[in-house]
Amino acid sequence: MTADNTPPNSIDTRRPAxxxxxxxxxxxxxxxxxxKTGLVRSMDGLVIAAHRIAADIDTLAGPSVGDLARSAADVLGNIQRGLDEKSLNELIDEGQDLIRRQPVLALGVAVVSGYAIARLARTVANPADDNT
Structure with a gap:
């Protein structure tokens, strides 16, 4: 026997695994x-577009509706900054905490995400089928 109680000619399968x-x-x-980096980068354009749309809405529908659109654009900007500033481990910890506090919300997000992914996969698999 060796120091770790294994026979001298045995193969330790735990280490490769x-x-x-x-x-x-x-x-x-x-x-x-x-x-995460790609998502933050993609959100740059989304935030800029949301602010431009808010300015257009301001002139078309009035300042009160424009203020709502600007608020929504600011929320997108805050989400983007939060994603950019936090490490991956912090985001994972926050996600786990949210799931513990709001399991129904987590389940709902999972169901909607699964449905969206299934629809996307079906569309990619059958691009000529417009009735799905």
Whole structure:
């Protein structure tokens, strides 16, 4: 027997598996970080467009409706800044906390997201089918 109580010629299968899972976790975190960065970058254009639309609404529908549109644009900007300023781990912790506090909301978001992904997948699989 060796110091870790394994026979001298045995193969330790735990170490390769641990290395595989560590590498997978690292890769997933890299993908999530890249996705977060891309989302923040994409939201730049959305926030700018929302402010431009608010200005157009101001002239077309009046200042009170324009103020509502500006408020919505500001909310988008706040969300974008929050995503940009927080680390991935902070966002994960906040998401887990939200799920604990609001499980019904989390379930609803999961159902709507699943439906949207299914629709998108169906559209990509059958682009000529316009009746879905």
């Amino acid at each position: 641990a290395g595989f899972f560590d590498a997978a976790e690292s890769r997933l975190l890299d993908i999530a970080t890249d996705t």
